[in-house]
Amino acid sequence: MEGTLSAEIAVPIPIDTTLTYLVPAELAPSLRVGMRVVVEVKRKVVTGFVIDLARERPRGRKLKAIREIADQEPVLTGELLRLGRWIADYYVSPLGEVLSAMSPPPVKLKRLYGPGRTPGDLELEIMRATSPVKASILEVLAAGKPTTAATIRRRLSGREVMPYLSELEDDGLVSVEVLTTRRRQRESVIPTASPDSAEPFREHDLTREQQAALGGVRRAISSRAFKVFLLYGVTGSGKTEVYLKSIEEATRRGKRAIYLVPEIALTPQIMERVRQRFGDKCAVLHSRLSDGERYSVWLKIMSGAIDVVVGARSAVFAPLRDLGVIVVDEEHETSYKQQDSPRYNAREVAIVRGKQAGAVVVLGSATPSMETYHNALSGKYGLFELPERISGGKLPEVAIVDMRSQGVEGPICEEARRLIGQSLGRREQVVLFLNRRGFSNYIQCRDCGLVPRCRNCHVTLTYHLHDRQLVCHYCDYAENGWEACPKCGGANVEYAGSGTQKIEDYILKTFPDAACARFDRDATRKKGSTEAVLAQFTSGMTRMLIGTQMLAKGHDFKSVGLVVVVNADVTMNLPDFRSGERTFEIVTQVAGRAGRGDIPGKVIIQTFNPEHHALAYAASHDFKGFYQEEVGLRKDLRYPPFARLVRIVIESKKEYLAKRSAKELRGVAVRLGKAWKGRIDIMGPSRAPVSKIKNVYRWHLVLKGDRGVSLSGFVRTCLSEVEALGLRDGVRFEVDVDPQVMI
DSSP states (O other): OTTOEEEEEEOSSSOSSOEEEEOOTTTTTTOOTTOEEEEEETTEEEEEEEEEEEEOOOOSSOOOBOOEEOOSSOSSOHHHHHHHHHHHHHTTOOHHHHHHHHSOOOEEEEEEEEEOSOOOHHHHHHHHHHOHHHHHHHHHHHTSSOBOHHHHHHHTTTOOOHHHHHHHHHTTSEEEEEEEEEOOOOOOOOOOOOTTTOOOOOOOOOOHHHHHHHHHHHHHHHHTOOEEEEEEEOTTSSHHHHHHHHHHHHHHTTOEEEEEOSOGGGHHHHHHHHHHHHGGGEEEEOTTSOHHHHHHHHHHHHTTOOSEEEESGGGGGOOOSSEEEEEEETTTOGGGBOSSSSOOBHHHHHHHHHHHHTOEEEEEESSOOHHHHHHHHTTSSEEEEEOSOGGGOOOOEEEEEEGGGSOSSOSSOHHHHHHHHHHHHTTOEEEEEOSOOSSBSEEEETTTOOOOBOSSSSSBOEEETTTTEEEOTTTOOEEEOOSSOTTTOOOOEEEESOOHHHHHHHHHHHSTTSOEEEESTTTTOSTTHHHHHHHHHHHTSOSEEEESGGGSSSOOOTTEEEEEESOTHHHHTSSSTTHHHHHHHHHHHHHTTTTOSSSOOEEEEEESOTTOHHHHHHHTTOHHHHHHHHHHHHHHHTOTTSSEEEEEEEEESSHHHHHHHHHHHHHHHHHHHGGGTTSEEEEEEEEEEEEEETTEEEEEEEEEEOTTSOHHHHHHHHHHHHHHTTOOTTOEEEEEESOSOOO
């Protein structure tokens, strides 16, 4: 077997190592690094990534062979593979999961289940008594041809079957055949603004500050040297024009560009402006493209036909060669942080990718994150400021309303109602912002006190009026709303708190002649609905827009004269050290939607905490004042940007296992942390603020380390020791490096 070709494969399962497979002779001529292949791991068939090829004799072990090649061409360049290794190392994530998140799915794996070995009579009798679902599955499989899990589930009246199929497969009682089909390429449907409502972009002369920022970026691009700039500019100050001219400079020099936005909802508006500059040399990548569309766009980018890629978080992985500039708009946004494994932050990945490619990275925001602004002030990043709106526009006038002194007539105070009426009378548009979906936070029986809670999670259910359902926003569990209390039969039901649906219902009753629309996750689930809602508002077909944080991010509405922040306390009351920062950011950003055209802007902030410093600084548009006060608190408490955090969530279906494992992990961390002589603190363990999700119990602990400490390496060492002690059976450890939320 001298010279046999073997491949190092990264598979998308939670293991810390890569695996080696034999390359069959018939596949060897076609196989290259960066391709995906179909392989078997512990009797499971998965798609893995070829990260290295070698010709050597297998040493003392028999290698499994690669089943087939999934791609005709490599989907990951050498640059992206290097980036993937960095992400896996820094964010303590399996390399296969990282590479899977970086690339589009090219093949479908269809699993057909059939009968395996025949169980004995006693074995079957015990199974019927202890696990009737397993016994029913075997009866279904014995009566017909191999079939899919979905078909088995239908035959069993919708019962969940996947966990039982896995156990039966492990016991050899079920056989599995895996069929693969190549994904067909599809023409991408790139969202654009409505032709009827799209306003041609009018280019203004650059202000002196814009010229200074653009000059600095251009010089860095021409030097072909890695550099990070923060473009700090108030809302409406012309940051987008600096981005576009920076991209123009890169493409003029034969380079390519990535333009990241925090929300998919922003891509139609941004894409329209990018297309005006770059024609068909631009493309969009985001999660709402179908798999076929995403695969087609990916191949087009790989071919070199695209110069500029626009998209949300995952567009940072676009396979562009010769990168010249990466723009990260609204760099402070938490949506750049992936909340599932791998938990990367696209802003940080963009910086590392820029460094590897020798490209310029431009971070832009009206409310930079504490960490980014600290890096700019310390000289780590270049800093340019745009302190005024373009064309002499004024920032909106902001008023804070203390809701403690208001009556209980509805969710909108009297002053806001008066101003809404005046704005509508002047044919202006109004934005109402509430960062909470649904109709009511929760419902409660006033007779017995019962509050409906999710069966799977330790949270209350949110009432949605339009479909009259109680819904869990963590696991999507739903049940019918109450006509009467299911516990005591009482009809005295209170709908407590407000969500966007309740605000919409209130507005429709209070201003029945005003055309309004809702802009949140529930209202934009269907493909194309986001673009439709925005197009109708931009064209003036709707006069009022009611929405969540999707509204606060970069939209340029020219006719909005009034913004009402219905409840500024939603983010302020979260159990998170960043709650003040989040409140300042989101209030400032949504306030910035007012007065962007020729209409003077007015903002009403409703709150039960009017004395909070985040609101006071937001009302005066004073980011620097907020930064100075907030950063002083962070320094005293040794929080970012003066330290780094890693949060570890310990999960198990059995609460005692989660609790015990969390305490054991703390013990390991305390013992190993002694070598760092006080430079690592261990906080916890304790129950997570949301202590159960999808029937899984959650405990967590937080590690805090000095900036020079390799917390990622420390965590990996701790988990390796936990693994060696056999403490991971039935327990999952989820690592979140640089966490953005703590619930």
